[in-house]
Amino acid sequence: xxxxQFGSGTLAAEGEKHSAxxxxxxxxxxxKRRTMDEALDLAKAAFRSVVAxxxxxxxxxxxxxxxxxxxxxxxxxxxxxxxxILGARPDKKAWYGIEIYxxxxxxxxxxxxxxxxxxxxxxxxxxxxxxxxxxxxPYTGPYFE
Numbered sequence: 001x002x003x004x005q006f007g008s009g010t011l012a013a014e015g016e017k018h019s020a021x022x023x024x025x026x027x028x029x030x031x032k033r034r035t036m037d038e039a040l041d042l043a044k045a046a047f048r049s050v051v052a053x054x055x056x057x058x059x060x061x062x063x064x065x066x067x068x069x070x071x072x073x074x075x076x077x078x079x080x081x082x083x084x085i086l087g088a089r090p091d092k093k094a095w096y097g098i099e100i101y102x103x104x105x106x107x108x109x110x111x112x113x114x115x116x117x118x119x120x121x122x123x124x125x126x127x128x129x130x131x132x133x134x135x136x137x138p139y140t141g142p143y144f145e
Contacts, residue, residue, distance in 0.1 A: 032123055036071060039096040039119040043071075046128035047100065047115065054132045055114060063100060063114055071098040074118065081131050082118060094121055109139040 034042070051060060074082065074090045074097040082090045096119045104111040113136050118129040 033121045034119075034123045036096060038123075039121070040069070040071060040098065042126060043096075043098045043117045043119050043128055047117065047130075050130070051115075054130070059114065062102065062112075066102050067100050067114060068103055069098065069100055071096060073097060075116075077137075078116060078131065078134070081116075081134065082129070085129055085131070086118075090118060095119065096121060104139070107139055107141065107143045109141070110136055112136065 051063070055063070073092045074095050078097065079089050097116065098119055099116045100114045101110045102112040102114070103109075113134050114132075116131040116134050120127065
């Protein structure tokens with residue numbers, strides 16, 4: 001028989017039934033790396049705390065009305081900018097890249113990027129780095145009709 005232990009309750013695999021009210025799913029974090037959801041929460045909190053110092057009231061309203069959030073690994077085309085800020089190239093295994101941007105309605109591209117953020121994957125570090133108003137390369141692909 002295979003048994004999983006969750007907090008104070010157990011779950012049996014071979015047909016034994018246990019009531020959900022007796023099982024606890026709260027497990028303390030045992031991993032050193034934060035999840036993408038945790039990184040997004042940290043990035044949003046850091047952004048909200050400093051946005052008024054870096055964007056105009058009109059841009060903040062644009063962010064509220066028309067922005068999207070993208071996230072993933074650190075972008076290759078940003079590594080030089082991050083190297084200037086960090087003093088070294090960011091390790092893609094150690095950082096998440098998150099950006100707040102405005103999509104284009106004319107083409108499958110980004111019209112404006114308000115900020116790019118570098119968020120540590122390590123839970124013991126909470127420092128978020130910013131690149132405000134990064135240059136968006138011109139779009140050379142097809143347009144919507």
